[in-house]
Amino acid sequence: MSDDTLILTDHEGRTIRLTSERQAHILEHPELEDQLDRLKETIAQPSVAIATAADETVHVYHRHYAFTPVTSKYLLVAVKILETDAFVLTAFFSSRQKKGEIVWQA
Numbered sequence: 001m002s003d004d005t006l007i008l009t010d011h012e013g014r015t016i017r018l019t020s021e022r023q024a025h026i027l028e029h030p031e032l033e034d035q036l037d038r039l040k041e042t043i044a045q046p047s048v049a050i051a052t053a054a055d056e057t058v059h060v061y062h063r064h065y066a067f068t069p070v071t072s073k074y075l076l077v078a079v080k081i082l083e084t085d086a087f088v089l090t091a092f093f094s095s096r097q098k099k100g101e102i103v104w105q106a
Helices: 020-026 036-044
Strands: 006-009 015-018 048-052 058-065 073-081 086-094 100-105
């Protein structure tokens, strides 16, 4: 079975993996069907990136969209950032930003 991992680049030029398994997990949220371009855009051009309070190695990239399948929402993309690797954990729409330490802001 081939792995259809996508290689994305964030706002800092960091390489981030999006594995086929994580893509399938994200698509369990029906509102995220056909939202891959927005996910890529959120990673490349977030409005803010926040390190979560529970795990400082998990950064949540945020970008607001006025029109989504579920009204005006933020797209949040959670990325695990390790010293030698970075990969998407999940993505979802939310009415508000995640709490935690701002690590980057546009």
